[in-house]
Structures are given as structure tokens and as C-alpha cells.
Amino acid sequence: MGPPQARRCLLRLVLFDLDDTLVDLAGAFRRWAVEFAAAHGLPGGAVPWLVDAGRRGPKDRFFAAVGARFGLAAPGELWAAYRARMPELVVPRPGVVEGVAALRSAGWLVGVVTNGQVDNQVGKLRGTGLLDLLDGWCASGEAGVRKPDPSLFRLAARRCGWRGGVGWVVGDDPVLDVVGGRAAGLRTCWVGAGRPWPGGLAEPDRVVEDTHLAISGLLAEPV
Structure with missing residues (x-):
């Protein structure tokens, strides 16, 4: 030995x-999407789109796409808020x-x-x-x-x-x-x-x- x-x-x-x-993560992301859509007053159908789009690629690209689709400014700030919130949602x-x-x-x-x-x-x-x-x-x-x-x-x-x-x-x-x-x-x-x-x-x-x-x-x- x-x-x-x-x-x-x-x-x-x-x-x-x-x-x-x-x-x-998938369950936490769905909960985040519901919160995010409500907080920003997004239209109906936003949550399924967020959940589907969020499955693909790096999140900086995802939030750039979110900003462009829903007319939200400062996608970098949206991404930072997401990073702060997700650890509180995952189990x-x-x-x-x-x-x-x-x-x-x-x-x-x-x-x-x-x-x-x-x-x-x-x-x-x-x-x-x-x-x-x-x-x-x-x-x-x-x-x-x-x-x-x-x-x-x-x-x-x-x-x-x-x-x-x-x-x-x-x-x-x-x-x-x-x-x-x-x-x-x-x-x-x-x-x-x-x-x-x-x-x-x-x-x-x-x-x-x-x-x-x-x-x-x-x-x-x-x-």
C-alpha cells in the first residue's frame, strides 16, 4: 500500500x-419565464417562446433575442438579473x-x-x-x-x-x-x-x- x-x-x-x-434547471427556467413575462407585461404566448428559445445557445444571445423580440432595452441588464434570480429558483x-x-x-x-x-x-x-x-x-x-x-x-x-x-x-x-x-x-x-x-x-x-x-x-x- x-x-x-x-x-x-x-x-x-x-x-x-x-x-x-x-x-x-428546466423547472426553474419555466418559473423564471412566468415571473419575467409578468414583470415586463409581455403579451400572451411570451412564456412558451421564452421557454423554447432559452433551451438553445448561450444566454447572452438569448437575452439579445429577448430584447429584440419584446422591445426591451439593455439586454445585458436583463441577463444580469436572470443570473441573480436563477440560483433562488433551482432545486x-x-x-x-x-x-x-x-x-x-x-x-x-x-x-x-x-x-x-x-x-x-x-x-x-x-x-x-x-x-x-x-x-x-x-x-x-x-x-x-x-x-x-x-x-x-x-x-x-x-x-x-x-x-x-x-x-x-x-x-x-x-x-x-x-x-x-x-x-x-x-x-x-x-x-x-x-x-x-x-x-x-x-x-x-x-x-x-x-x-x-x-x-x-x-x-x-x-x-
Whole structure:
């Protein structure tokens, strides 16, 4: 048996995606859209449009489109208000907080790798109680690269103190999480939520219905 530091470097690692994997972003976004439409007196049909448009691309582009469509000035200020509000609206997926704590107790290194601005993403982690359970995290807004770039996963792994051994990525996006995680040399678990795996992509190592089941599978891994 090697020295304690060497043993720690070979511990098992899991990197979780944040939005719609650890936390229910879709539900929070719908609640935000209802609030936003009411606060700005937007016309009927605005909420479905906001929810649909908000699924695609970076949020700076989304708020530029919102400003143009509804005649709202200062899209940068709208985006800043959104970043401040969303951490107050998100809730963790069922069993996630307890599951992450169980992984840590079982000797796993646990991290988060996420696209997004630091204030928004860290606010979600702090507000849901997840931040204090992590060994490390990495957000694209401060790293200068976005998933599926494998360098973002490697940076998150280093911040967790991992230097080798068994490593997993758990996420809900086939390209950002599975393709990116595999390119970084990690095993992959896709949270499919009943969706079919898209054609043309190499399949993940594991497919589960929800994040709680992904965590249960990791806890059942042999040491």
C-alpha cells in the first residue's frame, strides 16, 4: 500500500454536469419565464417562446433575442438579473444531495463541470447545499472553454485532486457531457430521462433514467 497522498490520487472520481443533472434547471427556467413575462407585461404566448428559445445557445444571445423580440432595452441588464434570480429558483434533483454525500463518504472525489457564468452556477451550488459537498468545480465562464472541450473536464478533475484511476462523467447532454467526457478519457453515464440515444454517436458506458440511479450505480461499483 502506497503513501496516503498516492492512494488519494488514485481515488475514484465522478464529475457531474450541473443543469438538469444535479439541479432541475428546466423547472426553474419555466418559473423564471412566468415571473419575467409578468414583470415586463409581455403579451400572451411570451412564456412558451421564452421557454423554447432559452433551451438553445448561450444566454447572452438569448437575452439579445429577448430584447429584440419584446422591445426591451439593455439586454445585458436583463441577463444580469436572470443570473441573480436563477440560483433562488433551482432545486436539486430528488436524492441528489444525499447521494453526493454518500459518494463522498464512500471515498469518491466529486466535482462539477458546467457551462455558464461563475456567479450563476456557483449560486445554484450554494443555494442547493451542494457546494460544500464538492472536492472541486469548473465553470466555462472562468475557464475560457466550454463543454464538450475535454480540457474543461481535465481542469475540473485536477481541481478535485484526481491524478488517475477510475473517472466518470454523469450528465444529461449526449454531446456536451458524453462526447466531451469520453474525449477527456473518462467513463460516461448519460441521464436519459426516457429519451432515445441519438444516432450517430458512440454510446455511453451507462444509461440511466435519473441522476439518483446514476449515483446508486456508482456506489455499487466494486472498490
